[in-house]
Amino acid sequence: MRHAASSAILVSGWHRMGYYYSDGSYISQLLVEHIKKLHALVGNAITEGKYIVFGSGSTQLLNAAVYAFSPDTSSQSPAKVVATPPYYPVYRTQTEYFNAKNFSYEGSTSSWINKTDSSSTFIEFVTSPNNPDGKLTKGVLEGDNVKQINDRAYYWPHYTAIPSPADDDLMIFTISKLTGHAGSRFGWAIIKDEAVYEKMLTYLDVNTMGVSRAAQLRALKLFDVILEGDDGKEIFKFAYSTIRHRWTKLKETISKSKRFSLQKLSSQYCTFFKRERELSPAYAWLKCEREEDRNCYEILEAAGISGREGSLYSADNHYVRLSLIRSKDDFDILINKLNTLVAKQ
Amino acid sequence: MRHAASSAILVSGWHRMGYYYSDGSYISQLLVEHIKKLHALVGNAITEGKYIVFGSGSTQLLNAAVYAFSPDTSSQSPAKVVATPPYYPVYRTQTEYFNAKNFSYEGSTSSWINKTDSSSTFIEFVTSPNNPDGKLTKGVLEGDNVKQINDRAYYWPHYTAIPSPADDDLMIFTISKLTGHAGSRFGWAIIKDEAVYEKMLTYLDVNTMGVSRAAQLRALKLFDVILEGDDGKEIFKFAYSTIRHRWTKLKETISKSKRFSLQKLSSQYCTFFKRERELSPAYAWLKCEREEDRNCYEILEAAGISGREGSLYSADNHYVRLSLIRSKDDFDILINKLNTLVAKQ
Structure with missing residues (x-):
C-alpha cells in the first residue's frame, strides 16, 4: 500500500x-x-x-x-x-x-x-x-x-x-x-x-x-x-522486520509456558543482509509437550486459536501449525489469545 | 475497442x-x-x-x-x-x-x-x-x-x-x-x-x-x-454479422472450385434473433475432393494457407480446418490466397 x-x-x-x-x-x-x-x-x-x-x-x-x-x-x-x-x-x-x-x-x-x-x-x-x-x-x-x-x-x-x-x-x-x-x-x-x-x-x-x-x-x-x-531491497527489509517482530513476540509468549514449545531455529549467515541473522519462519510449529495432550489442535481451538493439525503434515497431533503470515490485527488477536491460554496453565 | x-x-x-x-x-x-x-x-x-x-x-x-x-x-x-x-x-x-x-x-x-x-x-x-x-x-x-x-x-x-x-x-x-x-x-x-x-x-x-x-x-x-x-445484444449482433460475412465470402470463393468443398450447414430457427438463420461457423471444414489429394493440408500450405490437418481431429487428411476467427487483415489475406488457388485449378 x-x-x-x-x-x-x-x-x-x-x-x-x-x-x-x-x-x-x-x-x-x-x-x-x-x-x-x-x-x-x-x-x-x-x-x-x-x-x-x-x-x-x-x-x-x-x-x-x-x-x-x-x-x-x-x-x-x-x-x-x-x-x-x-x-x-x-x-x-x-x-x-x-x-x-x-x-x-x-x-x-x-x-x-x-x-x-x-x-x-x-x-x-x-x-x-x-x-x-x-x-x-x-x-x-x-x-x-x-x-x-x-x-x-x-x-x-x-x-x-x-x-x-x-x-x-x-x-x-x-x-x-x-x-x-x-x-x-x-x-x-x-x-x-x-x-x-x-x-x-x-x-x-x-x-x-x-x-x-x-x-x-x-x-x-x-x-x-x-x-x-x-x-530492490525495500520489500525484503520490510517483510523480514515484520515477521521477525512477530516471531520474537510469539517466542516470548510461548516461553512463559512449559505446556507448549516452538521449533528451534538456529541463526545463520545471510548473504542478502550480509550478517548473521535468525530465521523468521512463516509458521510456528507449536508442540503440546504433555503426553496426554494428544490433540493439540483441540486445545488451541478451545482457546479460540485456529491452527492446522500436525497429522495434516504427516506428523504427530501433539503438533499444530500456526500461521504468522496473516493481517496485523489477526496476529495481535492470536498473541492475545495465546497469552490468555498460557496464563491459565 | x-x-x-x-x-x-x-x-x-x-x-x-x-x-x-x-x-x-x-x-x-x-x-x-x-x-x-x-x-x-x-x-x-x-x-x-x-x-x-x-x-x-x-x-x-x-x-x-x-x-x-x-x-x-x-x-x-x-x-x-x-x-x-x-x-x-x-x-x-x-x-x-x-x-x-x-x-x-x-x-x-x-x-x-x-x-x-x-x-x-x-x-x-x-x-x-x-x-x-x-x-x-x-x-x-x-x-x-x-x-x-x-x-x-x-x-x-x-x-x-x-x-x-x-x-x-x-x-x-x-x-x-x-x-x-x-x-x-x-x-x-x-x-x-x-x-x-x-x-x-x-x-x-x-x-x-x-x-x-x-x-x-x-x-x-x-x-x-x-x-x-x-x-446485452450488441456483441452478438456484431459477432454474428462479422462471422456471417466471412462465411459468405468463403462459400463464394470455394463455390468457384470443384476441387474443394465446405461443410453443409442447414438454417435453423434462432430463439435469440427470433428468426430463421444460417449457421456461421468458427471454422471451415474444407475438403479436398480429389481422391489423389490425400494431404489437403500440404496443398493449402503450398499456396501459403495455414490450416490444421484433418487427422488432428481423428478424420481423414482430405480435410483441413481453417479458422474464421482471426483478425480482419488475416481473413482478407486468407480469402485472397484461396481465390488465387481456386483460379489456378
Missing part, C-alpha cells in the same frame, strides 16, 4: 486477448527477465543457463514436475513419490488424486534410505525452508535415479537467512509467499535440464494452455515495483 | 491478494451471477438450480469433468472416454496425458454403440456446435452408465442459431469463444448434480487452487460491458 500509485495496473479491454506472446509461447519473456533479475539481486537462486516456466501458483507446478520426472512408458515401473515428515500435504494429496499409472505416492523418505534401487525412479519433494517448521533442509535419498522437486516457496529473506543461492535441478517459487498475492495464482519453476523443461511445458499446455496472461501482467507490475524500491 | 473506456480495469496493487472471496471460496459469486444473467438473456443455457465452477479456460474443465465422472475406487473398472470424429483433439490428448488408473481413452463412439454394458462408465464428449465442423450435434451413446461432457464453447449466436437453451448435465463454456479473450484462461462449467459439482471443485482445488482472481476480475468487467451494450 506504500506504493499505491506505482503498483496499480490499468488494463485495456482488449489487452492480450490471444493465446500467444509475440514469440509464439504462453510465457512472457519480459516477466522471465524480471524474475531472473530479482533472483540475482536477492542471491537466492541461480538462473543462468536455466529454463523458466510459469504455473497457476506453485500448486500446478508441483504436479507438472511429478509428471515430468515420471517415466513416459508403461514398460517402466511407476515413479515413487516421497517426502520427509513433517511436510506440506499437497505433495501427497495431489499425487494420489491424479492417480496416474506412471507414479504413486510411497510415503516417507525414511522407508527408502539405502533402498533406492535403480528399478524405479524416486521423486523426492524437498522443501527448504520447510513448511510447516521453517527449517533449512536437504534431500535425504541418494542415487542417479533420485529426482528432487525443490519447493523454494519460502526461500526469501522474509523467512530465512540466505546462506547461498540455491542451484537445484528443479526449483519452484510462488508470488504468494513473495508479495502475498496468493489469489493471483502465479508461480514459476527454474529448471536445469532442457528435456525436463520441455515436459513441464507439455503439462502446462495440456492442463491449462499456460497461465492467465492477466495474472502474468499483474505479476510483471509487482516485480517492477519490487525492483524499483531501494534497489 | 468500441467500448474502450468501459471495458478497461484499474487494479490496485493489493487487490484480491488472499486465497478466498468473502464466502471462503475460490469463486467470485458476483461473476457467477453475471454468467447466469448472460445465459438467461441469450437463452443458450439453463442455469436455474445448477452449480457453476470456474476453470483456467475450458481446457482445465474438460479434464476436471473426466476425473469427476470417473470411479473413485480402483475396485471399479476404468471409465471409457470417447468422442465422435471429427472432434477437438484435446479430449484425447488430455485423457491420455494424465494417464490415470480410473479412466482411459477408448476412441470413437462408433465402436461402442449398443455395447455400453454397465460394467463400466462411459464418458462421451459432445461438442455442439462441433469443433471443427460447426454442426449441432447430440450424444450417440445411451444408458444410465453414459455420462456426457457437453463442450458448449461455440454455442453462442456468433456461430449458430440457438434452437433452445441447452440443459445438459454438464456444460462447459469459455470466454475465449465469447469475447475472444483466450489469453485470460477463463472458462466455466454449469453442473446439474451436486456430487459432480463437489468433485469438480476438488479437482480445481488440488490442481491450481482455483482460477486466478485477476482473471476473474477481468472476466467480470467484460461481462459487465457485454450486459450493458444494447441490453
Whole structure:
C-alpha cells in the first residue's frame, strides 16, 4: 500500500486477448527477465543457463514436475513419490488424486534410505525452508535415479537467512509467499535440464494452455515495483522486520509456558543482509509437550486459536501449525489469545 | 475497442491478494451471477438450480469433468472416454496425458454403440456446435452408465442459431469463444448434480487452487460491458454479422472450385434473433475432393494457407480446418490466397 500509485495496473479491454506472446509461447519473456533479475539481486537462486516456466501458483507446478520426472512408458515401473515428515500435504494429496499409472505416492523418505534401487525412479519433494517448521533442509535419498522437486516457496529473506543461492535441478517459487498475492495464482519453476523443461511445458499446455496472461501482467507490475524500491531491497527489509517482530513476540509468549514449545531455529549467515541473522519462519510449529495432550489442535481451538493439525503434515497431533503470515490485527488477536491460554496453565 | 473506456480495469496493487472471496471460496459469486444473467438473456443455457465452477479456460474443465465422472475406487473398472470424429483433439490428448488408473481413452463412439454394458462408465464428449465442423450435434451413446461432457464453447449466436437453451448435465463454456479473450484462461462449467459439482471443485482445488482472481476480475468487467451494450445484444449482433460475412465470402470463393468443398450447414430457427438463420461457423471444414489429394493440408500450405490437418481431429487428411476467427487483415489475406488457388485449378 506504500506504493499505491506505482503498483496499480490499468488494463485495456482488449489487452492480450490471444493465446500467444509475440514469440509464439504462453510465457512472457519480459516477466522471465524480471524474475531472473530479482533472483540475482536477492542471491537466492541461480538462473543462468536455466529454463523458466510459469504455473497457476506453485500448486500446478508441483504436479507438472511429478509428471515430468515420471517415466513416459508403461514398460517402466511407476515413479515413487516421497517426502520427509513433517511436510506440506499437497505433495501427497495431489499425487494420489491424479492417480496416474506412471507414479504413486510411497510415503516417507525414511522407508527408502539405502533402498533406492535403480528399478524405479524416486521423486523426492524437498522443501527448504520447510513448511510447516521453517527449517533449512536437504534431500535425504541418494542415487542417479533420485529426482528432487525443490519447493523454494519460502526461500526469501522474509523467512530465512540466505546462506547461498540455491542451484537445484528443479526449483519452484510462488508470488504468494513473495508479495502475498496468493489469489493471483502465479508461480514459476527454474529448471536445469532442457528435456525436463520441455515436459513441464507439455503439462502446462495440456492442463491449462499456460497461465492467465492477466495474472502474468499483474505479476510483471509487482516485480517492477519490487525492483524499483531501494534497489530492490525495500520489500525484503520490510517483510523480514515484520515477521521477525512477530516471531520474537510469539517466542516470548510461548516461553512463559512449559505446556507448549516452538521449533528451534538456529541463526545463520545471510548473504542478502550480509550478517548473521535468525530465521523468521512463516509458521510456528507449536508442540503440546504433555503426553496426554494428544490433540493439540483441540486445545488451541478451545482457546479460540485456529491452527492446522500436525497429522495434516504427516506428523504427530501433539503438533499444530500456526500461521504468522496473516493481517496485523489477526496476529495481535492470536498473541492475545495465546497469552490468555498460557496464563491459565 | 468500441467500448474502450468501459471495458478497461484499474487494479490496485493489493487487490484480491488472499486465497478466498468473502464466502471462503475460490469463486467470485458476483461473476457467477453475471454468467447466469448472460445465459438467461441469450437463452443458450439453463442455469436455474445448477452449480457453476470456474476453470483456467475450458481446457482445465474438460479434464476436471473426466476425473469427476470417473470411479473413485480402483475396485471399479476404468471409465471409457470417447468422442465422435471429427472432434477437438484435446479430449484425447488430455485423457491420455494424465494417464490415470480410473479412466482411459477408448476412441470413437462408433465402436461402442449398443455395447455400453454397465460394467463400466462411459464418458462421451459432445461438442455442439462441433469443433471443427460447426454442426449441432447430440450424444450417440445411451444408458444410465453414459455420462456426457457437453463442450458448449461455440454455442453462442456468433456461430449458430440457438434452437433452445441447452440443459445438459454438464456444460462447459469459455470466454475465449465469447469475447475472444483466450489469453485470460477463463472458462466455466454449469453442473446439474451436486456430487459432480463437489468433485469438480476438488479437482480445481488440488490442481491450481482455483482460477486466478485477476482473471476473474477481468472476466467480470467484460461481462459487465457485454450486459450493458444494447441490453446485452450488441456483441452478438456484431459477432454474428462479422462471422456471417466471412462465411459468405468463403462459400463464394470455394463455390468457384470443384476441387474443394465446405461443410453443409442447414438454417435453423434462432430463439435469440427470433428468426430463421444460417449457421456461421468458427471454422471451415474444407475438403479436398480429389481422391489423389490425400494431404489437403500440404496443398493449402503450398499456396501459403495455414490450416490444421484433418487427422488432428481423428478424420481423414482430405480435410483441413481453417479458422474464421482471426483478425480482419488475416481473413482478407486468407480469402485472397484461396481465390488465387481456386483460379489456378
